[in-house]
Amino acid sequence: MANIKSAKKRILVNETKAARNKAIKSRVKTAVKKVEAAVAQKDAATAKTALQAAIKEISKAGSKGVYHKNTVSRKISRLSKAVNEIA
Template sequence: MANIKSAKKRILVNETKAARNKAIKSKVKTSIKKVDAAVVANDKDLAKEMLRNAISELDKATTKGVYHKNTTSRKISRLTKAVNSIA
């Protein structure tokens, strides 16, 4: 355990930020799973709706600094490709 006051504060701040990042990542993963489930079920309308929500969540996570912009672009690209593959 830290003895210096500023070090103690950093520990608390890091815990807070880690919890925030974890919540945001969890939200993103859930939205991605919903898209994948719709693709597996071959429900194009639901998949498009879920894709729209997933892209929104990914963009929010990127602006908050949780994901790098290239990571977000890659994930969006793969999801879009999967949704477009539905006949």
């Protein structure tokens, strides 16, 4: 355990940020799974609505700094491509 006051504070702040990032990443993964499940069942209508929700979650995660902008673009691109192939 840290002895210096600022180091103790950094530990607490890092735990808070890690918890926030974990929650955001979990929401993104859930949204992506919903899109992939709809694509697997070849349900175009459900896939499109799930894709819109997933894009919103992924973009929000990117704007908050959880994901790099290139990662955001790649995830959105791959999901969009999968949905467009079944449409």
